Amino acid sequence: WFPVIIIGLYCLIFEILLKRIKIDPSFRVILSICLGSIFVSLFIHSSIYNDDLGWRAILLFVLTGTTIVTFYVNEYCSSFKKAIFIFIALIGIIEPLNFSKMLIFGADYYRPRPSLKELNKITHQTHKQDRLLVNIHQNETFEPWGGNLLPPVMVNRKFCFQNISYVKTFGPNWGDKVELMDHAIRQFYNGKANDKDLALIKQFQCNAIIVTRYDPVWSYMPYTDLTSVYSDKNLRIYNFNR
16 A cells, blocks of 8 residues: 555645645645654654654554545546556555465464464463463564564453563553563573562463463473463463462
8 A cells, every 4th residue: 555655645746736736724734744754754763662753653644645645536536547546556455465364374484373273272271351371482583573463362362461562552550570571481481480480470460371382391391380271282271279
């Protein structure tokens, strides 16, 4: 959709400047937001989370640009031009569909762990009120981003912890314990967690611990505080002893 918005925006600006078409004041506001979003991403750099401002600012361009191009195509384009825009838009759909398929079924550099079949097992072996813990570090060599939303969506369960950036955004009340929890999860799945790590995991109310055959702790479970409630060749689920 980027090419569609860019081409449509250029065409509309051409119409405004050369043909002197009149636009509604409210439409000018949308157009200003759209252009401002582009200029922010182009010329303003932030040092937060890999230039987070530059990446996020362009989203306003996408939202307002879609509205502007829809208006332009509807009001000023002939049937032939509309067909061209639709053709470009259809080409643009291919890549998002391919990306979605990759996230669900896996690609050369990304393999969802656990698999979809294992995620389905987790759904049937846990309760809706459970707060699940999974190894958030197991895909670090595969994923470009730190968090993976696929498991919570597919399992339809609450996860007690995703990654640091998600928790800081949606659970700021945890404060400094966010970094400690992230470290505790890494230690736990490597079979090296101490009593403080386990206590912190309990404090985050993780009452269903998911372990897969990909986790280092799979071959050796040193934690006596955990009770196995489900086990097969690829998946184990543990609860803390009461």
